[in-house]
Structures are given as structure tokens and as C-alpha cells.
Amino acid sequence: MRIRNAMVLVSGSLLLTATASGFSPGGLVRSAAVQKKVVTIVWYASPITDTGVRKTMIQAFEKAHPKIRIKLNTAPTNTDTMRSTLTTAISGGATSPDVFMGDVIWPAQFGHNDLALPLSKYLPKSFWTRFAPGLVKGASYRGAVYGAPFFMDAGFLYYRKDLLAKAHLPVPRTWPQLVKESKLLQKRKLVKFGYVWQGADYEGLTCDWMEVMSDAGGSVFNKNYSKVTINSPQSLRALKFLRSLITSHVSPAAETTFQEPQAMNVFDAGNAAFLRNWDYAWSNSNDPKDSKVVGKVGVAPLPTFPGQKQPGYSTIGGWDVYVNPHSKYLAQDLTFIKWITGGQAQTILATKFSEIPTNYSVQKNPAVQRLNPVLKTVHNVHLISRPSGSPVYPSVSQAMYSNLNSALAGTVSPAQALKAAERQIHAAVSKKGL
Amino acid sequence: MRALNLRTKTVSLGGHRPLKVQLARQGWVFSAPAFFIIAGITIFPILFSVFMSLSHISLTYSGFKFQWAGMSNYSLVWSNSLFQYALGFTIIYTLVTVTVELILGMGVALVLHKLTSGRGFLLAVLLLPWALITAISAEMWSFIYNGVYGVLNAIVMGLGLAGHPVIWLGTPMLAIASTMVADIWKTTPFVAIILFAGLQMISSEVFEAASIDGAGAWQAFWRITLPLLKPTLLVALLFRTLQAFGVFDLPFVLTGGGPGHATESLAILSYQVLFEDLSFGPGAAIATSTTLIVMAVAFVFLRVFRVQVGDSESST
Structure with a gap:
């Protein structure tokens, strides 16, 4: 029956197609x-x-x-x-x-x-x-x-004002600083996890990736979209950093299955010190119906890597x-x-x-x-757009998030993932993909 | 079924030709509306989808533009590693889930058959997973598997089987296994109920005769129950195989085809290619290929089992 459903799905569009041909x-x-x-x-x-x-x-x-x-x-x-x-x-x-x-x-x-x-x-x-x-x-x-x-919309860093005050820590401006502060807060048993974000196998990972990759100086394409540039030392640094968040338990192991709501839930339940999310997270974390951290949340631009221009990049949504x-x-x-x-x-x-x-x-x-x-x-x-100037952007994004997700889960190495992403993006833009 | 009975009747009436013609004509008249409806909603779209799979299709303000492409969409699709993986995944998924469901379903059906009380209640409880809309039960399973709050992790860690939470949907092997478990949970009741109905149709006299002849329970199962259940088994097997091969909703909700492409079935792939990438030709080629493969599998089953489903009653 399910195969039939898939067929009906297909055929639905077909019927519409038939009526379309005469339309102006x-x-x-x-x-x-x-x-x-x-x-x-x-x-x-x-x-x-x-x-x-x-x-x-x-x-x-x-x-x-x-x-x-x-x-x-x-x-x-x-x-x-x-x-x-x-x-x-x-x-x-x-x-x-x-x-x-x-x-x-x-x-x-x-x-x-x-x-x-x-x-x-x-x-x-x-x-x-x-x-x-x-x-x-x-x-x-x-x-x-x-x-x-x-x-x-844009990506923001949400942080727990109360926890940072208790430990006398500043709002982190670089990624290593965020990791250091997370570990400190975790060690003092003030909070279960340091940082939660979007690592699942979907468009949201592309958004989070664009930020960290750009912070490291990487890019997906060159300026006029003629060359795929994702497989670079800069990207490798960014991906290794994201993977290290999970291996060092700053981010939960379930991070690779987190979309916005899952990350939001952990943060709203008071179980994470930092959250990357969009603009609505502000009102969401301050809604007493869903959140245990009402009034304890601050918002700041995202961090970047040391030595880069402040602040870090935020993906435009x-x-x-x-x-x-x-x-x-x-x-x-x-x-x-x-x-x-x-x-x-x-x-x-x-x-x-x-x-x-x-x-x-x-x-x-x-x-x-x-x-x-x-x-x-x-x-x-500091805003950054996804490489959506290409009409095959959905395939490009998929090539990124599916391979990056595998690297985050540890089933392939970061280097392998970037190589595979590069190959699949190239296939997509040169119309050799599906 | 009815059509078959009519036919056997007319054959036995032999010489009365006018009656036969009249019946045949009536048969056509009565079935014509159904035929046209089915033609409209399935045959035409399927043929159109085959046509699409043989075309280069581009979208314009004035609608679709078709250009003959021959088999190029098929060669593109079949040589693509994502398609090859999805095909392999779908085949393994079908093999594993259908096998396990048939074995478990058979067990449940045998128990139901032997029960003397509480059968109605059990049937209702059993039907619950099957009656739930898959998108909803898939959401429920995603809560069960949740790496932070999931009840499965609470159980596993409570029993001391794991020291830290297991990310059930985070790595390919675990995600595939977890998806299969959710599918088996949902569809075993369907198999059980079909087989239970089959068991009810077997006359108890056959078993009495067997026990008088000194056959044990095990012997009776292999020599009597299973052979007599063959037509029912085939129905369950066919239905489940066709469904499993087209699986879409469960992995779509549970994993979105991930992690990576680990749980991407042919149906999910064709949806993505058709409606997300707007590659209508290749997408239709995937859908058509899937249909052809399923038809071939169904044909093989029917031949191997050599059962004429319609005549099953007369053979008992």
C-alpha cells in the first residue's frame, strides 16, 4: 500500500502536469x-x-x-x-x-x-x-x-546569565573559550551539558556549519560558484572542532540527532549553559509554560575562532x-x-x-x-548566507549535512566527510547527480 | 471471488450459450465503472509516470516542457551510488522485517487460535499498533529512542546494560536496526491477524485425525498447519513485501532518511529527487524502477508458491 501511496504522490503531480500544458x-x-x-x-x-x-x-x-x-x-x-x-x-x-x-x-x-x-x-x-x-x-x-x-532571522548565542555570574565567567567570544567555560561549569556540577546546537541530518546542520566553517575562513564555493571549495584545511579545522564538542562531552552524544526543538528542550530544561538558535529562542526560553530558565537567559552574537574578526558569523534565515x-x-x-x-x-x-x-x-x-x-x-x-544562489541548492545542502552528520557521529573521519561532500556537491552542480 | 464463482457456474452449464454471453455482458457492465475509476486514478498516472521517466522535463511559466530522453534517466539513476544504496537498503529492510514479522506473527496467531477466553480483548490490543497512523507511531518511537530523554535509554541504563545513553538514531547500523524494530512492532499484528483468520478456516477434524494417527504437536504444525496455511501465508507475504518495499512514512518521520543516507529507502529517494530537487525525469525513473522490481518480486512469489489464491477454498 505504501508503494501505492508513493505512486499516488507521483501521479498527483502528473495529473496536474497534464492540465498545465495548456496554461498561459x-x-x-x-x-x-x-x-x-x-x-x-x-x-x-x-x-x-x-x-x-x-x-x-x-x-x-x-x-x-x-x-x-x-x-x-x-x-x-x-x-x-x-x-x-x-x-x-x-x-x-x-x-x-x-x-x-x-x-x-x-x-x-x-x-x-x-x-x-x-x-x-x-x-x-x-x-x-x-x-x-x-x-x-x-x-x-x-x-x-x-x-x-x-x-x-539569524543564529544567536543564548547563554545562562545566572551560571556565568555564579562562576564569574564572561560571555564567550571565541569557540575555545566557550569550550573552556563549558567544561568548568560541567566540572563544578552547575550544569549537565555545555553547549547544544543543531547537529541532525537536515537543513539546520547546514546553517550551523556555515557559521563555524566561515569562522575558520572556509567556504563552500568560490565567489562565482565555478569551483567547489569545501574540502579545505579551514573546513577541516571547523569540522574537527564540532566533532570535538561531542567527544569531549561539552555537547551531548545525542547532538547528532538534534534539530531546533531538541536543542531548545535541553536548554529550556536548564541542562545546558549555551545554546545556538534563531531569534524565536528568546521568547521561547522566557515562556514559563515551556521553560525552567525564564529570566536567566542572555543573548549575544556567536563566538568565532581566536584571531578572527569579532564576532563570529551568523547564518541568515x-x-x-x-x-x-x-x-x-x-x-x-x-x-x-x-x-x-x-x-x-x-x-x-x-x-x-x-x-x-x-x-x-x-x-x-x-x-x-x-x-x-x-x-x-x-x-x-556578522551575517553569512547559505550558498543558495545555485538552483540546485537543495542537493548542495544535502551533500553537506548528510556527510557532516556522519562525521559528527564518528562513522567517517572529518577528512573523508569533506571529500565526500565535495564530490557530491560537484556532481550536483554539474548536473551529474540525480 | 464472485467473478470466479460465476465463471465456474457457467462452465458447468456447458451448452447454454446465450446465458453465458448474457452473464458475461452483465459482468462487463457492472465492472465498467470500477474499471474506469481504477484506470483514471492508477493506470493512467502510472503510464504517465513511465512517460515522464523517459523524458527530459523542464518547468516554464506555461507548464512542463517534455523532451524525449530515451533511457538516459534510467542510466543516470542506476549508475548513481545513492540509488544503489537505497535499493540495497530497501531490499535488506524488506527481507529482515518481513521474515521477522512472519515468524512472530505466526507465533501470535497460534497462541490466539488456542485461546479460549479473552481473545476479543487481545485482538483489540493487538490491532492498536496497526491501527495507529504511521506518522504518529513514528513520532512516538522517536521519543522512545530519544538520546536524552528516551525511555529506552532509561530502561537500558537502569538494567545496567549500558553506562551512558545510547544514540539509537545517531549511527547508521543502530538507526537501521531501530527503524526495523519500529516497523516490526507496527506490522506484526497485521500478519498475525491474517494468519489467525487462516487458522480459523482449517477444519479441526484434520487435527483430530492427525492426533488419532499419533502425530505430535510439532509434526502436526509442519505437516498440516503450514501446508494448509500456505494460501494465507502467501497473502500476508505479498502484502507485507509490497508495503515494506515502498516504505516511506516510518523512516521519513523517524530519521528523515539519515544519518547520512543510512535509512533512505527508494520511496524517500524518489520523493526527494522529485519534489525537493525538482528533477522530475530521474525521480520518475526511480519510482518506475521500484514498481517494476516489486512486480517482478510478486510474480516470483506467485510462481514459487504455485497457489491460485482464488481456488484456495475448493482445495481444502
């Missing part, structure tokens, strides 16, 4: 004519923080634009499942959803496969200046911008808003995008839901910063 994006032209009437557009978005962000946004938007109604369609929280759903629908020519939330690593794949509208063709240059530096470049592929940055190329209501879609990246929406996002706004003037606003402590840190972090 002619719907775009019609949008001007229907502008007078009330139009409903469909917004496909995941629950974000589960605290009603989307509904609040929609209410405020409909108040400002009474001629446009937004129908919310809830997407799965797993980014890969969400992507599969979208690619199946849009490649099949579906006109709904009109706008959708999408991961910051999607522009190349979606742009390359015509799954998102090149927004830079429809929105003036002046529109794009509202975003914080680097974000528009991250949403671009081959000179066109495909997504409007909605909210951003977050979400953009994209437009379905088959949408019939382009004008309304663009109105929604302009509003949701504008001052009112972004202030709601930052102050009521503690997300990091993409709108630069909101991000810098002291009144907003007072209500969102992570925002103060975000200006000091």
Missing part, C-alpha cells in the same frame, strides 16, 4: 480591469510563531485596503514539505495561492524553474531600498528579485513573500506585498511577535528595539 500567464493583464470590485486573494503561509501573526496582519491590511480581502491558507511548518506542496501546485498551473511565504533559500530554485514571479520587473527600484542591507541580494537570482523579504506567476490579481498581490513590508506591518511584527523586521527603518527604530532585545544584537552580528 495571460491572467496578469486582466488584473487592472477588476480593480474596482472587492477582490479576494489567497495567502499561503505557515503559522510562523503560532501566536496569531497572520490574522493580526490580515485584519490590519484589510482595514487599510478595504477593496482587497485576504484568504489565509495554512502551510505546513516543515519548510521542505511546504516547498513540495507549492512546487506541485504552481508547476501544475494553479492560480491559487496568489501570494505565498517562502524560505530565504528558495529564490534560485523558484526563479530557475519559473515558480515565482520576478518582482523586480513589477516594483520600482525605489521600493527595494526599504530593506536592510543584503536582504534584496539574498532574494535575487540572475539579476531579478523573486521574493520580498518579510522577516529575517527568514522568510520572503513570493507571487505565484499564474495569479490573476497581480495588482492586489503587489499592494499586499508593499503593505506587509512597510512600516505599520513590520512594526507589528517586531513589537508584538518579536520577529526581526526586514524594513530597515523599523529595525533601527529605538522605540521598537526597546520592546525586542534581540534586535539590539542583530546589528552587531
